Amino acid sequence: MTRLDPDLYVEHIRNESARFREVLAECDPAARVPSCPDWSAADLLWHLTTVQWFWTTVVVDRPSEVDLAGEPSRPGTHDEALKMYEHWSHALTAALDGVPPDDEAWTWSSDPDDHTVGFIMRRQAHEALIHRIDAELAAGTESELDANLAADGVEEVLGVMYGACPRGARGSPFPMSCASTAPTRATRSGCSSDSSAGPTRRAARSTSTTRTATSSTRPPALTSNLMW
Known part of the structure; x- marks a missing residue:
C-alpha cells in the first residue's frame, strides 16, 4: 500500500496524542x-513523554548519534506529569x-x-x-x-519491525521483539522500550492470536492492534 501523506x-x-492525554487525565495514575x-x-x-521528548530533540538538533543526557526528570505529581507530556507532545508536532x-x-x-524525518513521522x-x-x-x-492508519501500521510492523530491526537487536518469537542497542529507558514485562527504538510488545498478545490475525481477513484496525 502507499504510505500516508506526511x-x-x-x-x-x-x-492520537491529544486523546492519550484526555484519557489519562481522567484515569487513576495507579491503574494497571x-x-x-x-x-x-x-x-x-x-x-x-520521554519518547516524544527524544524524537523532538532528534528532529530539532539532528544529531549523528543519540544522546540521552538531557532527558527531563520525572515530575512528582500526576498533574505535573500531564503538563510535561503536553509540552513535549506539542513540541514534537x-x-x-x-x-x-x-x-x-x-x-x-x-x-x-529510513534515516529520514519521514520515518520519524510515520513511527x-x-x-x-x-x-x-x-x-x-x-x-x-x-x-x-483510523482504518488507513491501522492498515499502514500492519505494513510498518511487517516491513520495518521485522524487516529493519537495528543490528544487535534482541529478538524473540511472535510477537516481535525489536529493541536497539541504544541506552534503554525503561523495561517492563511485555513492554521493554526506549525512546530510540520501537517498543517491544507485548506479553498480553498471544502468539496464536497474532498469527491468526496476520493470516485472516480481520479489519486492519484489529490486526494492527493484535500485531503490536
Whole structure:
C-alpha cells in the first residue's frame, strides 16, 4: 500500500496524542495497563513523554548519534506529569510541521533509506496510536481507530519491525521483539522500550492470536492492534 501523506502522519500524532492525554487525565495514575502488565497509567504517561521528548530533540538538533543526557526528570505529581507530556507532545508536532519528509535524520532503523524525518513521522504516529489504546485499556474505555492508519501500521510492523530491526537487536518469537542497542529507558514485562527504538510488545498478545490475525481477513484496525 502507499504510505500516508506526511502531513497526515503529523495530524495523527497530534490527534492520537491529544486523546492519550484526555484519557489519562481522567484515569487513576495507579491503574494497571493490561497490555503492559508491569506498567501503571503513570508509567505509560511518562513513557510517551520521554519518547516524544527524544524524537523532538532528534528532529530539532539532528544529531549523528543519540544522546540521552538531557532527558527531563520525572515530575512528582500526576498533574505535573500531564503538563510535561503536553509540552513535549506539542513540541514534537511543532518540530515536524512543514519539514520535508526526506530530510536526513537519525533513526534506529538498519535501513539507510529510513534515516529520514519521514520515518520519524510515520513511527511516531503509530507510537501515539498504540499507546492511546494502552491508555484506554487502563481506563476501561475505547474509541475508534483510523482504518488507513491501522492498515499502514500492519505494513510498518511487517516491513520495518521485522524487516529493519537495528543490528544487535534482541529478538524473540511472535510477537516481535525489536529493541536497539541504544541506552534503554525503561523495561517492563511485555513492554521493554526506549525512546530510540520501537517498543517491544507485548506479553498480553498471544502468539496464536497474532498469527491468526496476520493470516485472516480481520479489519486492519484489529490486526494492527493484535500485531503490536
